[in-house]
Amino acid sequence: MSARSFGSVFMVASCAGAALGCYLVSLRVASERAALESVETKIVMAQRDLRMLQTEIGTRGRLSQLERWNAGAFSLSAPNANQILEGGFQLAQLIQPEKQVDFQAPVVLAAAPAPEHESPLSQPNNEQTAAPAIGSGALLHEASLKTETREVPARTADQPRTAGMKSADKPATAAKPAPNKSADRPGLAAAQSELQHQKKSVDKPALGHGKPMTKPVEVAKTDPLAPLPAKHGKTKDSPTGR
Amino acid sequence: MNAPQPALVAPRPERLRLVGQRRQMLAVMHQRLMFGMLVYAGLIALIALRILYLAAFGDHAGRKEELTSFVPERGDILDRDGQPLARTIDAWSIAVHPGKVIGDKLALAERLAALMPEKTTEQYFALLRSDKTFFYLKRRAPPELVEAVNAIGEPGLAIEREPDRLYPQTSLAAHVLGFTNIDGRGGAGVERAFDDYLSDPETRGQPLVLSISSKIQQALEAELGDAMRHFSAIGAAGVIMDVHTGEVLAMTSLPDFNPNAPGQATPDQMFNRATLGVFELGSTFKPFTLAMAMDSGVVSGPGQIYNCPDVLPAYGHLVHDTHPFGRQCTVAEIMMESSNIGMAQMADQLGTARQKAWLKKMGFLDTVETELKERGHPLTPGSRWGPFETMTIGFGQGIAVAPLQLAMGYATLFDNGIYHPPTIRKIGPGHPIPPGRRVFSADTSYRMRSLLRLVVVKGTGRKADAPGYRLGGKTGTAQKVINGRYSNTINITSFAGVFPMDDPRYVIVVMLDEPKATKETYGFTTAGWNVAPVVSRTVSRIAPMLGVAPDMHREPNMSEVLPFVQEHKAEKSKD
16 A cells, blocks of 8 residues: 555656756766867867967068078078989989098008008119119010020020019929020020021011120020910011111 | 434525535636646746756857857968968957047047057047047057057047958068958959958858969069169069969069058059050060961971061061071071061961961950959050051060960960960869860970070070070060150060970069160160079079979970071170
8 A cells, every 4th residue: 555655756756866867967968068169169269379370470481571581691592403403312423432531540551551652662773773684674575585494594594584483474494494404505596596686686676676685695595486476476566666 | 413414404595506606616716726737837847848958958158159160250361382371360459439538538648649659649639529439549559559558447448359451471472462451351363353252251261272372472573573673674573374274373563562551552563564464575475476377387397498688678667677687597596586577477478367366366365364353455456457567466566465464375385285264273172274275286386395495595585594494485575665656765575484395384474664774784675684584593493392303404305496597606685
């Protein structure tokens, strides 16, 4: 009985509770919306301020003002066509690698140039002393030396050897013949060489003729042996040498 | 006590009637009560429902509707890069209601005069004592002044915010932008042409984007202004256009004005020489004549020979050249040295009818097609258009067009011969490129490239060359009509150029009105001496901004014209 009589009361209470709950939800929604709106309003106000400030900055930094500063105060001008590059490659082309002094290795620097510097000085000295003996002669007789070394007497071998070493064709053979050859032949050799010289003189370069005293002996021996073709090659080149 | 025996005695009839009446009355009362209750319940339910509705869907008290979206009073105008050219800001205005002033009016007038010295104390006092209900003391007042006026504390003073049009770049592109009057309506330029768009609440939230580039506009204005001052010219105009779209990248007319204070401008400053002014632009017209002749088959190519005597008698007049050939010369040479005599013969061969048809096709006989309302109508010989007029139009005298029209003609000629109407609005999603129409053949357009490049490399426009940017163009010196006859000393000089000539993209037209000779020009007032250097400097400045890469090794196909040019000693620039 009590339940039945209070049934309507419960009904009303539950309805009221549900309605209140719904109302609370909607109240919450409304307050959220209000907060959102206030944020939106703030955004719009900020946008308006931004606009205001941008306008002010734009007005203060207007192009005609910048132009006046550029032309007057900074003396700036537009770049030329040749100041504009197409890319990194063209930029890199403009840069020349600089010679850098290496302060980390001062000892090496001090030592390194010294021998290099001396050598050019020493060379002329050597030439001064050696020039009459070897100088031009060595150059001349390069081709003939190889053959000479076989047959030419030992005394002349001194010069050829050094020359032969320079040419570096047959250092071993150059050493061999020198001891074998005796001093018997100087006369013959001289005669032959003169003959040969007269024959070949037409072909030979003038330089060869410049050293009659020492060279004829050497040259004479060359003829019977192989290196002739090499000589011919040479002679062809300088017929007008005389 | 009597109650147990009710049946013994019948009720008295009046009592019975009374009971019946009471019942009836009770029923009626119940009905009325019920009705009243229902009404109240209904009202309460209505109020409750309304409250519930408001709670669920309604607005709250603090809501500020208009601030949720920001729409300016008048639409912004931006340049093509998005830089503002015109904006509406909230400015302060100071006004006074004389009737509401409660303090001492003389003291107030004294203080106002101290703060705003543009009027005297007496004037302020007279205003305050007048019968007017309201007048402005100052519009667009600076904040410091507003603060000081507010500190006076006079209730009769009204300090309000009102929308005001601001042009941040001041006089930059003034003639393009125009100005607004005191009511906020457009008075000239874009402000006038697009007034509805800018003021309509539906559209003003979206800024109006112009095709103008403020950087290029500034370069053109600065260089042209320099030249105008240097040569003491009375005016100048310049146009830079995109060849392919017809967009106007820069357009200026000098002297210009400050649109922030349009009231201070003189009519001369207000005059838009680029679109409203029409001028006889002289030799800059010659490429059109040649293109017409080539397209019509009158001229076969740059190698065609014409007889160029010192003076050409024609139809009772004499045609002169500044530097006559006195021999046979090729079309390339005629173009290079800007020979009137050669061009006159070409125009004569073309004939009046065909020339008219061509000019009509190019839009030179109609008002210039642009959105701006300041549009000039070309001047032509009209009914006097005979064979001699055809000749003079052939070399640019006798027809007057606006500089914008000339730029449009060059854009047509070098956009493979296709005409696009010039536009001041940026071509983009909201404003597609309008359909063009073919005027010249693509072949003619191509052959004109090397011819115009020749003018700059070897001819009259040598001073216009901008190294690396392959500029081609044509100088023009037109004699000005003074008191009805052509003056020999007063000129309008112009230069129309296109760059880069190997693939034309931009056209530049520059004009000086009445330039004077200076020491550096050796007394010449011809275009090769005064406007050509302007073009050179401007192009050197703007080409990198426009994305034209300088290249010293590229040229249009010069082998088409160079064989037809007779080499001789260097000559002075002439026209």
